[in-house]
Amino acid sequence: MKTYKVQSYEDLSKMAAGVVVEEIKENPQAVLGLATGSTPIGLYEQLIRDYQQGKVSFKNVKTFNLDEYVGIHRSHPQSYYQFMRKHLFQSVDLSKNHIHIPNGQAEDPKKECERYEQLLQSQGPVDLQVLGLGVNGHIGFNEPGTSFHSRTHVVQLADSTREANARFFNSKEEVPKQAITVGIENIMESRQIVLLAYGENKQEAINRLLEGEVSESFPASILTQHPNVTVIYG
């Protein structure tokens, strides 16, 4: 695991964008695994700037998002579909049919997990997976206690996660109780992973990750067993 401590959020975003741009330059048909949340917003802003300056094209890139809330329509402003549209997709030349996000509105969320899993199998593996880090060590929406062998599944969101995400809704009650997420095994199948974490409230989780003890009670700890992980934090 390569680790980089940065001095500012801007540095984190620029360094992460550098990793993504390099990947796409090496492989213009790269499959990117993408995360939502506040941490990668600066990365996406930087990627948009790089695209506008002609430094990168997403024309042949495919994307797979990690997760989506269950029970809110993709037109809902807090759906991860809208998040990605707003922060990246609408501003770059990604082809619409290269964008993949679990459908949180599917009638049968379990079947939706199977569909997403098959799609990942047929178009993957992910070449570069971008991850944020939950304060409790979650990656994707794989909360503490999730099996390291998990694949795409429906999860009950931990109370702490709903609380952390309440800032995007009017109240915690409005935060969906379930989500669809790719599993830890899916994440570990990515060829390369870049994990981003920034801010006071992430320090404890970062310290625990860097300590290196591998345990399902701290999902991100499995990343220490992956051959190509870059952690950028500050």
Ligand code: F6R
């Ligand atoms: C988002 C995701 C989550 C977030 C994590 C950190 O798609 O899978 O694991 O990466 O909750 O969120 P922020 O960046 O908002 O602190």
